[in-house]
Structure formats: C-alpha cells, structure tokens
Amino acid sequence: MVTTAEAGTTASPCSLAVFSTDGKKVAMKETGGTGDVYIVKYKQDGVSEEIDMDTKLFLPSTSTVQAGVFSPKGTFFVTWERPSKDANAPGNLKIFDATTGSHLTGFHMKNPAVPGVSWPAVQWSQDEKIALRIATNSVFIHRGASWSEPDNVLERVTVEGVKQFSVSPGDRYRFTTFVPEKKGNPAKVAVYAYPNTKTPVTGKSFYQAEEVTTSWSPNGNSCIVFTHTTVDTTGKSYYGSTSLHLLSADGSQEDYAIPLPKEGPVYDVKWCPDPLKPFFIVLSGSMPSQACLYNAKCEQLFLFGEAHRNTVAWAPSGRFVGLCGFGNLAGDMDFWDVNKKKKMGSNTAHCAVGYGWSPDSRKFMVSTTAPRMNVDNGVKFFKYNGAGPIGSIDKEVLYEASWRPAAHGAYPDRPQSPLRKGEAPPAIAAQPKVARYRPPGAGSKGAGFAERLRMEREGKGESKKVDRSSAVAAKYKAPGRGGSGMPVGASVPAEKEKSKNAIKREKQKKKKEEVERKKKEEEEAQAILDAGKKEEEEKERKEKENGPEAKEKRAKKIKKLLKQISELKGKPADDLNDDQKKKIATEDELTKELSELGL
Structure with a gap:
C-alpha cells in the first residue's frame, strides 16, 4: 500500500514505487489486478498536490518487473525483470515512453542486485540527448531521445573486461568505466568524454579493487572512486579493504589518493x-x-x-x-x-x-x-x-x-531559524554526570565496562579547522607519557656525554657539509659567468646579421631571385608549373625588401 503523508492519499496495494527526479511522476506496481507497472502524475491545482489516480498509465507486460527507474527528465522509464529461460524471449531490460506507455526497446541484463553490476543499466546524460548502456567488453552510446530508430547507436566504446560504468551530471558528456582485477593485472578506472572516446581523458590503475562506487561532483568536473574488496590481505579488517581516489574529469588536475585523517x-x-x-x-x-x-x-x-x-x-x-x-x-x-x-x-x-x-x-x-x-x-x-x-x-x-x-x-537556501522566546536549543551532548571517587592515577581503569562503552x-575527538599551512603534522604521543618517553612526573635523566667516535663523526659531517656548500657556490658563480658569455655571443651574432656584409649578401640573393622571376615572366603561362607561379607571386615582396635594405 502506498500512502502520502501530506494528503493521506492511499493508492492500491503495490510492490514498487519510484519517483521521477523532479517529483512530478511516480511509478507503481500493482500486487492485484494485472500486476503491471503504472505511472501516475501529481495534481497541481495551485492549492494542494496529490496523486491523481485518474491519470494511470499502464506499461504493458510488466507483471514480473522487480526494479525500475526514470530518466533524468522523466521522459522514459526503465524496468528490469528476471531473464526468461526461453532463448527467443525479448530482453528483460525494457525501456518505455513515460508519456504514452509504449514499449520502445529491450536488452538483456544480469541481476542488478549482484555486487559489481551497474544500476541503472541505462544511464542518460542530464539533457537526455545521449544514453549509455553496458554490454560485454563494451559501452554503447545511444541517441537518448529516439530509441525506435534503426541507427540509434552512435558509438561503441570497446573496454576489455568492463563491469561498471557511470555517467556524469552537468552539461558535458562524460562517463567512467571500471575493469576489476584479473590474473594479477590491476583494476582500472578510466574517464571518457563523448564524442572523443578513442582514448580516455584520464585513468587510474590500482590493486585491492574488486568493485567500485563512483561518486560524481554535482557539476561533473570531478569524481570520487570508492574501491572495495571482500578480503583485506593486510589482515587489518574483517570487512575487506577500501580506498578513495579523486579523478579530474577533464584531466586538468592531478589524480589524488584522498588522504584520511584516521x-x-x-x-x-x-x-x-x-x-x-x-x-x-x-x-x-x-x-x-x-x-x-x-x-x-x-x-x-x-x-x-x-x-x-x-x-x-x-x-x-x-x-x-x-x-x-x-x-x-x-x-x-x-x-x-x-x-x-x-x-x-x-x-x-x-x-x-x-x-x-x-x-x-x-x-x-x-x-x-x-x-x-x-x-x-x-x-x-x-x-x-x-x-x-x-x-x-x-x-x-x-x-x-x-x-x-x-x-x-525549487526551494530557497534558508539559514537556521532563530529560536522562539523561551525555546531551548536541541541537546548537543548529554550533561556529564557526577563521577564516583577514584584513587589518583587510576584513570579509566577504574571505570566499569558500561561506562567505558x-x-x-x-x-573523544573535538571538531576543529585543519591548519593547511603546516606541512608536517605533530607526532602522536601515547596518553600518560611525557615528551621524553618517561612517565608523567618522573625526572628526565641527564644527557650522556658524547663518545670520541661520535664527536669525530660530527666533525666529519660538518666538514663534508662545508665542502658541498663551497662547491655549490662555485657552480652558481660559474653558471653566472656562462650566462654572461652566452649573452655576449648572442649579441655579437645579431650585430653580424644586421651588419653591412649581411645586408649586401641578402641584396645579392634578392637580385638573383628577381632576375629569375623576370625570365619566368617571359615564358608562356601554360608552360609554368605551380612552384614557378608561386615564385612569381613573391616579386612584390622581394622588391619591397630590397628597397628597405637601401642598397
């Protein structure tokens, strides 16, 4: 039974209820009657909004459907049901027109509840102009708004061993693919941008990744790859291992392994x-x-x-x-x-x-x-x-x-509302109770098991801003120990005198540092001299190029070219090839250059 809390509207008994992204439509599956999926809209009369059961739109042959999802704009509805044993049966992944209820096309797909299987199996871009579908070793890119056309497939991206994919939000057509570990080869995540899908924009390879969860930023510029394994080979966790990586969707930034504070x-x-x-x-x-x-x-x-x-x-x-x-x-x-x-x-x-x-x-x-x-x-x-x-x-x-x-x-971003007069703020933490007496130094050892829990x-951690200006974090000190490693309150032993060998090593170290310092200073001085010498040579070269001898040499060459052009102009135009015609076209430019030389 579906009930709306605001209006108390109750629909007929059903086993599935899915909203469209904008909340204007809801798809339900009857448990009685035909058992088919139907789509209803919300009444919008300006006073209240309730489900309009008079707008039921039944989707044909959907009595065995177990999962469903709307496209981003609510134009299409995708359903999944268990595959039929009949080899000639239509695909168990079906796409319907959410406005007319007509069945547009179908594909074959495994159970989306199985770990590592992408759901939704068909994912549209935010404007619904393209839609992506995963298949064996491939990701198909379809025309998102015209499933009945024979040339619906725009492109097939071949990715050997691909198991998951995810389409980005925003106005750019980007998507990720995931290939799990196999036979000692690392897992791979790649980011593609349509229509240039021949090579990925960026990618990442790593071990300890049987499946991933891809989380796109709302603007589609970055995605977080959350990797999972069922077994932690390090033995640190019973629940497998996890890791986080941030990928830039356009490849403009580095790919980061997200550092964890704990x-x-x-x-x-x-x-x-x-x-x-x-x-x-x-x-x-x-x-x-x-x-x-x-x-x-x-x-x-x-x-x-x-x-x-x-x-x-x-x-x-x-x-x-x-x-x-x-x-x-x-x-x-x-x-x-x-x-x-x-x-x-x-x-x-x-x-x-x-x-x-x-x-x-x-x-x-x-x-x-x-x-x-x-x-x-x-x-x-x-x-x-x-x-x-x-x-x-x-x-x-x-x-x-x-x-x-x-x-x-659809709703404005509102800050916290001020408390009404006499209204108490919500409890942030329980008030500490008066503790029973414990001998000094007993610490938490005297606490009962329930109290320790x-x-x-x-x-135990306080909230705080992270100081990003500090490059090195403070080292952890075990509770109950002083900075020297001695118990709190104990006197620190006097520093021992250095041995002769220690003093000798220290002198050798200082001597080595002094030699390296002098060598570095000499190299820097030589680099300055070399730079000055190079600058002088460059200056001389430029003066030579712009000198009288260089001008005379250039003028001689130009006159020779003009003479050749004059001879070519005397020949019939039909006898000239393309190179000769191009040469004649440079006559004005050469004449101008010769006059500028002033010779």
Missing part, C-alpha cells in the same frame, strides 16, 4: 549537492570514526570529531549535514551547519534502516523497515537541527519510506 576503513563519502560548493565529506577510521570536510583538491578543511558514525547525509541545499550511525550502530545523529562549521544539535533514532532530507532541507526523516526489521516499523521526523521527533507514522509492516523529490533550486560512544 587510519582504517572508509564508511561513507558524499559530495555537497550544491554545484557551487565543490566540497565532500569522508567518514573513515576504526570506530569511533573521524569525519572530515575536503575541497576539490583533496585538502582537508575541517574535522568534525570522532564518534560512532557511518553515514553522511547532506541536505539538498548543501548548508546542513547529518552525520549518523545507522545499520549496526546505535542510531546516534549529529546535525551540523557546514557554512558556520558549527554543530546545531544531536538526537538518536534506534533501529533506523532508511533516512532522507525533505526537499526544502528543513526536516530529516528516519524509517524502520522490513525485512531488515520486522518490529516497530514506522517513520519519525526531526527538525533540521535534530530537535524532535516532531512527528511519526507507525505501520504494522513498512517496506520503504522516501520523500517526494523536487528539482534542484559510553565514553567511547560519545566520541
């Missing part, structure tokens, strides 16, 4: 959705993880601090961000104003499975859904600063919950 796995990486703000956030490191804000040159700008978080959730405006611990974590959430680099509030959503921001960036939703969680299914709503929950919807069984999307820029869960 060693360990990468949990999430997300670009700011505002195309004018080329920033991204990475959550990485052994738990509690560290969240870091980067610019498009992979320079660290701000550390949000360490906490048990594994999810980055940007608001559509790009002003707010939620750093959350969902899945197998406790559900703690921190909400930040990225413009001000300030935490607005915190909250907790236990057993959260899904999440999402409202299109106007003013509310945050979390959902508990089946089949992962079969109890306490429902949705909770929080304010942008974490206050709440301000509302909830409970369901006996809930499979999915999502906001109706809106086109980028609480201390770790709340995080």
Whole structure:
C-alpha cells in the first residue's frame, strides 16, 4: 500500500514505487489486478498536490518487473525483470515512453542486485540527448531521445573486461568505466568524454579493487572512486579493504589518493549537492570514526570529531549535514551547519534502516523497515537541527519510506531559524554526570565496562579547522607519557656525554657539509659567468646579421631571385608549373625588401 503523508492519499496495494527526479511522476506496481507497472502524475491545482489516480498509465507486460527507474527528465522509464529461460524471449531490460506507455526497446541484463553490476543499466546524460548502456567488453552510446530508430547507436566504446560504468551530471558528456582485477593485472578506472572516446581523458590503475562506487561532483568536473574488496590481505579488517581516489574529469588536475585523517576503513563519502560548493565529506577510521570536510583538491578543511558514525547525509541545499550511525550502530545523529562549521544539535533514532532530507532541507526523516526489521516499523521526523521527533507514522509492516523529490533550486537556501522566546536549543551532548571517587592515577581503569562503552560512544575527538599551512603534522604521543618517553612526573635523566667516535663523526659531517656548500657556490658563480658569455655571443651574432656584409649578401640573393622571376615572366603561362607561379607571386615582396635594405 502506498500512502502520502501530506494528503493521506492511499493508492492500491503495490510492490514498487519510484519517483521521477523532479517529483512530478511516480511509478507503481500493482500486487492485484494485472500486476503491471503504472505511472501516475501529481495534481497541481495551485492549492494542494496529490496523486491523481485518474491519470494511470499502464506499461504493458510488466507483471514480473522487480526494479525500475526514470530518466533524468522523466521522459522514459526503465524496468528490469528476471531473464526468461526461453532463448527467443525479448530482453528483460525494457525501456518505455513515460508519456504514452509504449514499449520502445529491450536488452538483456544480469541481476542488478549482484555486487559489481551497474544500476541503472541505462544511464542518460542530464539533457537526455545521449544514453549509455553496458554490454560485454563494451559501452554503447545511444541517441537518448529516439530509441525506435534503426541507427540509434552512435558509438561503441570497446573496454576489455568492463563491469561498471557511470555517467556524469552537468552539461558535458562524460562517463567512467571500471575493469576489476584479473590474473594479477590491476583494476582500472578510466574517464571518457563523448564524442572523443578513442582514448580516455584520464585513468587510474590500482590493486585491492574488486568493485567500485563512483561518486560524481554535482557539476561533473570531478569524481570520487570508492574501491572495495571482500578480503583485506593486510589482515587489518574483517570487512575487506577500501580506498578513495579523486579523478579530474577533464584531466586538468592531478589524480589524488584522498588522504584520511584516521587510519582504517572508509564508511561513507558524499559530495555537497550544491554545484557551487565543490566540497565532500569522508567518514573513515576504526570506530569511533573521524569525519572530515575536503575541497576539490583533496585538502582537508575541517574535522568534525570522532564518534560512532557511518553515514553522511547532506541536505539538498548543501548548508546542513547529518552525520549518523545507522545499520549496526546505535542510531546516534549529529546535525551540523557546514557554512558556520558549527554543530546545531544531536538526537538518536534506534533501529533506523532508511533516512532522507525533505526537499526544502528543513526536516530529516528516519524509517524502520522490513525485512531488515520486522518490529516497530514506522517513520519519525526531526527538525533540521535534530530537535524532535516532531512527528511519526507507525505501520504494522513498512517496506520503504522516501520523500517526494523536487528539482534542484525549487526551494530557497534558508539559514537556521532563530529560536522562539523561551525555546531551548536541541541537546548537543548529554550533561556529564557526577563521577564516583577514584584513587589518583587510576584513570579509566577504574571505570566499569558500561561506562567505558559510553565514553567511547560519545566520541573523544573535538571538531576543529585543519591548519593547511603546516606541512608536517605533530607526532602522536601515547596518553600518560611525557615528551621524553618517561612517565608523567618522573625526572628526565641527564644527557650522556658524547663518545670520541661520535664527536669525530660530527666533525666529519660538518666538514663534508662545508665542502658541498663551497662547491655549490662555485657552480652558481660559474653558471653566472656562462650566462654572461652566452649573452655576449648572442649579441655579437645579431650585430653580424644586421651588419653591412649581411645586408649586401641578402641584396645579392634578392637580385638573383628577381632576375629569375623576370625570365619566368617571359615564358608562356601554360608552360609554368605551380612552384614557378608561386615564385612569381613573391616579386612584390622581394622588391619591397630590397628597397628597405637601401642598397
């Protein structure tokens, strides 16, 4: 059953619901009746917007569909169903016209739920003029708006072993391809630009990469390649290894391996959705993880601090961000104003499975859904600063919950609202409780197990701006130890006298440095002399070229050429070849040059 929370509209029971990017259409699949997929629009009467069930547009022969997606402008709808055992059956990946409901074409495709398989399997450019489709060892580029034409394929890009691809947003036709490791050869990611697809614009090869997640910047100028493996050969993690690389889409910048502020796995990486703000956030490191804000040159700008978080959730405006611990974590959430680099509030959503921001960036939703969680299914709503929950919807069984999307820029970018009179700000952190007495020096050893877990869960790292002017980071000192490596409070032993050999080595080192310094000074002085000599020789050469002898020599040559031209002009024009005609055409130029010589 599909229910819209704003208007309470309820559609017939269905097993699939997919919005178009602008939120004007939604595709659903009936569980009763024919079981086919149908597309409906939203009523827009200027007062309220509700699903108009009278506009049902059924897509033929879609009763076995299991996945679907709209094209960027909502012009087409792509469906996937399990392949038929019949060899003559049409393709299980189908493309429909979302306006008329007609079936345009079909292809064959594996299960998109299998790791390493690209979904959507057909990806359009943002203007829908071209569309890309992956096949065995190839990526096909189609005319995005005319699937019924016989010459629909514009180009076939051959990439041996290609398994994944991703099309960039923006107005430039760029896409990535991924070839996993095979027989000792490294994995490869390449960036192509249509129509010049003979060679990639840039690329990267690396090991420890069975599959990748490609994350494009909203303007399409850069992409982050998030590599994964199921097994970590170093033995540092049970969950495989991860790495991050930033590729420039036009090849104008270097390709970066993104430096992490804390060693360990990468949990999430997300670009700011505002195309004018080329920033991204990475959550990485052994738990509690560290969240870091980067610019498009992979320079660290701000550390949000360490906490048990594994999810980055940007608001559509790009002003707010939620750093959350969902899945197998406790559900703690921190909400930040990225413009001000300030935490607005915190909250907790236990057993959260899904999440999402409202299109106007003013509310945050979390959902508990089946089949992962079969109890306490429902949705909770929080304010942008974490206050709440301000509302909830409970369901006996809930499979999915999502906001109706809106086109980028449909809502203004609003800053934080001032607190009302008497309104308390949302809790940022729990107030510290009065601790029981511990003997001096006991530290955390005297804490109970539950208290130690609480201390770790709340995080230990403070948020701070990253000092990019410092080239070398301060070295880590183990807690409870002084700068000399002695216990805190212990007297530092006196420095031992240097041995005779040590003194001798030091003298030899100083002598060697002095010799090298003198040698360098001599080389620099010689270089200055050589440069002066070269300059004098160049000056003499120019004077010689412009001297009387050089002028006479040039004048003699010009007169000879003019004489030859005069002889050629006396011959019939039909007897002259192209070179002779070109020579005659230079007569005026040679005459002018001769007069300028003044000889």
